[in-house]
Amino acid sequence: MTNATDFLxxxxxxxxxxxxxxxxxxxxxxxxxxxxxxxxxPNGAGKTTVxxxxxxxxxxxxxxxxxxxxxxxxxxxxxxxxxxVGRKFQNPSIYDDLTVFENLEISYPRGRSVWxxxxxxxxxxxxxxxxxxxEMIFLADHLEQRAEYLSHGQKQWLEIGMLxxxxxxxxxxxxxxxxxxxxxxxxxxELLNRIIADRSVIVIEHDMKFVEDIAHKVTxxxxxxxxxxxxxxxxxxxxxxxEVYLGH
Amino acid sequence: MTRSFLTGTRGELLGVxxxxxxxxxxxxxxLDVFRLNLVGKYLTYAFVAVGLVLCxxxxxxxxxxxxxxxxxxxxxxxxxxxxxxxxxEATKIQSTPGIPDFMDWNQLTxxxxxxxxxxxxxxxxxxxxxxxxxxxxxxxxxxxxxxxxGVYFAIITQAIAAILTILIVGQQGYTGGINGITDLRTLxxxxxxxxxxxxxxxxxxxxxxxxxxxxxxxxRRSKLGRILVALRDKEDRVRFSGYDVANFKTFVFCLxxxxxxxxxxxxxxxxxxxxxxxxxxxxxIELVIYCAVGGRLSLLGAVYxxxxxxxxxxxxxxxxxxxWLFAMGALFIGVVMAFxxxxxxxxxxxxxxxxxxxxxxxxxxxxxPTRMAAE
Numbered sequence: 001m002t003n004a005t006d007f008l009x010x011x012x013x014x015x016x017x018x019x020x021x022x023x024x025x026x027x028x029x030x031x032x033x034x035x036x037x038x039x040x041x042p043n044g045a046g047k048t049t050v051x052x053x054x055x056x057x058x059x060x061x062x063x064x065x066x067x068x069x070x071x072x073x074x075x076x077x078x079x080x081x082x083x084x085v086g087r088k089f090q091n092p093s094i095y096d097d098l099t100v101f102e103n104l105e106i107s108y109p110r111g112r113s114v115w116x117x118x119x120x121x122x123x124x125x126x127x128x129x130x131x132x133x134x135e136m137i138f139l140a141d142h143l144e145q146r147a148e149y150l151s152h153g154q155k156q157w158l159e160i161g162m163l164x165x166x167x168x169x170x171x172x173x174x175x176x177x178x179x180x181x182x183x184x185x186x187x188x189x190e191l192l193n194r195i196i197a198d199r200s201v202i203v204i205e206h207d208m209k210f211v212e213d214i215a216h217k218v219t220x221x222x223x224x225x226x227x228x229x230x231x232x233x234x235x236x237x238x239x240x241x242x243e244v245y246l247g248h
Numbered sequence: 249m250t251r252s253f254l255t256g257t258r259g260e261l262l263g264v265x266x267x268x269x270x271x272x273x274x275x276x277x278x279l280d281v282f283r284l285n286l287v288g289k290y291l292t293y294a295f296v297a298v299g300l301v302l303c304x305x306x307x308x309x310x311x312x313x314x315x316x317x318x319x320x321x322x323x324x325x326x327x328x329x330x331x332x333x334x335x336x337e338a339t340k341i342q343s344t345p346g347i348p349d350f351m352d353w354n355q356l357t358x359x360x361x362x363x364x365x366x367x368x369x370x371x372x373x374x375x376x377x378x379x380x381x382x383x384x385x386x387x388x389x390x391x392x393x394x395x396x397x398g399v400y401f402a403i404i405t406q407a408i409a410a411i412l413t414i415l416i417v418g419q420q421g422y423t424g425g426i427n428g429i430t431d432l433r434t435l436x437x438x439x440x441x442x443x444x445x446x447x448x449x450x451x452x453x454x455x456x457x458x459x460x461x462x463x464x465x466x467x468r469r470s471k472l473g474r475i476l477v478a479l480r481d482k483e484d485r486v487r488f489s490g491y492d493v494a495n496f497k498t499f500v501f502c503l504x505x506x507x508x509x510x511x512x513x514x515x516x517x518x519x520x521x522x523x524x525x526x527x528x529x530x531x532x533i534e535l536v537i538y539c540a541v542g543g544r545l546s547l548l549g550a551v552y553x554x555x556x557x558x559x560x561x562x563x564x565x566x567x568x569x570x571x572w573l574f575a576m577g578a579l580f581i582g583v584v585m586a587f588x589x590x591x592x593x594x595x596x597x598x599x600x601x602x603x604x605x606x607x608x609x610x611x612x613x614x615x616x617p618t619r620m621a622a623e
């Protein structure tokens with residue numbers, strides 16, 4: 001067993017059961033600094049549940065998740081965020097009633113307590129950072145627009161932007177290109193390639209072309225367990241993987 | 249994005265100015281003291297409605313128990329006034345002089361310990377705000393930390409309103425029971441029953457309400473205000489942006505409770521008594537209706553809604569007392585089905601574009617759903 005402190009994230013023996021059904025079963029994997037890890041697997045394999053467990057949305061029944069030596073399973077959601085873990089949901093999860101600017105502002109990592117939020121001032125540093133991020137996520141011209149009126153792809157970018165502004169050390173993306181047009185998909189891949197510098201990313205994705213483009217390492221989940229792990233090349237040629245997943 | 253001259257900070261302040269003109273000038277000049285006192289009573293409900301705009305409109309937390317906090321604020325004030333009215337001189341025919349009359353009727357021989365601090369006006373005024381917000385804090389922490397929300401939260405607040413009513417009615421000797429605390433006379437020797445006093449109290453009440461509206465506007469314009477809207481929409485996203493959502497919900501619930509408490513205290517001062525009939529489920533729901541009719545997203549709308557529904561209630565129930573409850577129920581259903589943003593929503597979609605055109609700015613009307621939803 002490798003020394004857990006060498007990794008940014010070490011998941012060991014992670015288990016969760018819902019009414020006896022083990023959605024994630026004794027799962028262990030390790031993510032390095034600056035690594036892009038893609039998790040693939042058929043529907044119901046437990047991919048999203050793994051992200052839920054890491055970010056504290058679901059409580060684990062057993063096992064441990066260590067992020068830079070800190071045990072995440074004992075922390076509450078907002079504390080996990082403060083520790084440096086960002087999570088993007090599968091469906092674009094943004095605030096429809098607020099403008100793009102306000103969406104980004106809420107995600108800006110300052111004034112996160114009740115009194116801090118009351119006293120929060122929209123100063124130059126905040127504006128500058130929001131403009132910088134908006135530029136990056138192709139929404140610089142939409143800052144004053146209500147988020148409700150963005151296209152599906154733009155909403156996905158906005159949510160990625162909301163995570164970027166927090167500057168997390170570990171970014172978890174759940175199907176970031178699902179439902180996007182070809183054009184948007186290309187732009188998203190470009191965006192992801194730019195933002196992965198200086199951070200680790202865990203991505204869940206179905207689009208094999210996209211996975212091949214970005215993955216350093218691929219983990220294949222099946223029925224809550226790891227079926228195969230390694231480079232895309234290796235995983236693609238693993239007969240077990242071909243049988244349950246890629247072959248279809 | 250199309251912006252009307254009536255939106256944004258300037259528009260909001262303009263709206264507060266118009267309301268100030270109405271309640272501080274137009275109404276006092278056009279109504280006699282009796283009617284004005286009635287309006288003053290309605291305006292005390294507006295404190296609750298304004299609080300509901302933040303709590304329910306902005307943050308999406310529907311409380312069907314705001315009567316609890318209105319009542320607590322009112323009782324805190326009434327306890328002070330009652331103690332002042334129960335000096336040994338005025339109560340010398342009682343078997344125990346110097347305690348409130350209802351205690352004497354209930355064979356109490358000394359003032360209960362929790363009544364003692366209400367000899368102090370400072371303490372009582374602080375209690376008007378602190379007692380309701382402390383209870384709201386306890387409820388908020390107990391519910392929101394456990395992620396109880398939506399309909400369940402509404403039902404629990406209703407249950408608490410019912411419990412508090414039963415408690416007040418049942419503990420007659422300590423609370424005055426079903427009659428409430430009545431026969432209040434003076435505030436530090438100043439008779440609150442005279443026409444002159446009623447006029448003064450009306451203005452104090454109106455000024456306090458305007459102050460509270462400005463406070464709420466400031467809260468809504470802060471980042472906290474936007475976080476409330478955000479968590480109404482996507483609670484999980486707010487949580488995973490690093491906020492402890494329960495704290496924010498508890499804060500806004502406490503703020504609404506404190507506002508309701510101030511309203512209750514002003515009610516006691518202007519009407520001259522406080523009773524459990526302002527605490528229970530029915531008055532709590534009525535308070536929500538005022539807010540809904542006025543527009544749950546608009547602080548000013550809630551004030552107009554309160555005034556209108558109460559005015560309708562007074563004039564309608566003078567002629568058809570037995571029909572009023574049905575009319576109010578129908579009004580509520582009608583508003584929720586047809587005008588979910590209430591009067592303020594109608595104003596925003598129909599009146600504002602016309603006003604803009606009148607000003608000759610040539611701005612086209614705001615398309616589709618208006619900016620209201622975020623405000």
